[in-house]
Amino acid sequence: MNISKIEQRVLHALAQGGRILYERAPNGRVTAVTCVTRDGLILSDCTLDIFGKLRRRRLIESRASSPYRISDKGRRNVRAQPDNR
Template sequence: MNISKDEQRVLHALAQGGCIRFDRAPNGRVTDVLCYTRDGHVLSNCTLDIFARLRRKRLIRSQASAPYRITQTGLRTVRAQLDNR
């Protein structure tokens, strides 16, 4: 499955234990998303567009209105990233 670099970064953060918190409008649509790493930092390149693409591909999901987490399909899709420090 082809995924962009930004999608890859978000999936990698989620695979390490991060989550995506969201706000909903009164009509039920997601209006704002924030991707948190496992350390509690906010990942700045997680936009509503990237969130929608990951959800459409079923790489992330939410259960019982909990924050979005990576699925098994998402874990298989994510590639290892080198640590550039």
């Protein structure tokens, strides 16, 4: 699967324990997203467009209205990096 560099960066943050917080409009659509790393820092690369691509490809998922996290498919598709253990 072809995953862009920015999408890889977001998936790595999620694979290391990060999460994507979101806000919904009254009609139920996601209007704003914030990617938070496990250290509590905000990843500015995570935009609504990137969020939509990851969600369409089912690389991230939300269970029971919790923040979005990486899915099993996302874990299999993320490339290895030196800082992962």
